[in-house]
Amino acid sequence: MLSRWLAAAIVALPIVAAAQVPIEQDAPQGRLRDRYRAPQNSQKLSDNIRKLSGDDAEERLQAVRGLGEINEPKAIEYLVAAANDPDMRIRIKAIDTLGQIKAKEATPLLVQQLFMRDTDLGTKQRVLVCLGKIGDTSATTPIMDLLARDVDPALRGNAIFALGDIGDPRAIPALETIARDGDPQLRGLATDAIRKIRERPAPSVVPPALAIDRRDGGNAPRPQ
DSSP, rough: HHHHHHHHHHHHHHHHHHHHHHHHHHHHHHHHHHHHHHHHHHHHHHHHHHHHHOHHHHHHHHHHHHHHOSSSHHHHHHHHHHHTTTSSHHHHHHHHHHTTTTTTHHHHHHHHHHTTTTTTTHHHHHHHHHHHHTTOGGGGHHHHHTTTTTHHHHHHHHHHHHHHHHTOOGGHHHHHHHHHHHHHHHHHHHHHHHHHHHOOOOOOOOOOOHHHHHHHTOOOOOOO
16 A cells, blocks of 8 residues: 555656746746846947937937836936937937936926026926926925916916926915916916815825834834
């Protein structure tokens, strides 16, 4: 009886081992993918930086698009620089790309562009759209300052829309003033922006102890 059980176990062992192989190999394969992805990104980054530094406008536009596809801080640095490019086509494309990838690192430069005298109206409008997409609340106060100035009505409309997209409740009092006493053409935009801010889901609150636990990988000392 024992010899018969041993024979069955020996036959079944290769089948079990074969079934387990893909599971054991899955993690190394993932590490291999990550290992080979880094050099590819590095090469793509270098190629796009070289194109962006050239004179061919089409290649430079392609470079901006390519940089937007690379999830690396260095790529964002070059996009931020391109957002101030003398060529309007490059400048606008870089600004739009920064908005699409929600690059908060670009917020200070974009805000600065809003208040520069030599920034044209079209660029300022694209900057406001970009800031709305990024959603960085540090842009709220500068945009409200812009609204308080005597600027082009179309630009004020973009500013109101951006505040609605950012969703910072600090903007509500200024928007309420516009919705009540402002330009009739902007009242509706202000009302919509207020609604968007109020309907925005509240950010999830993580208890401090849990936040520390997550940051330390669960190894933080617990209160006794």
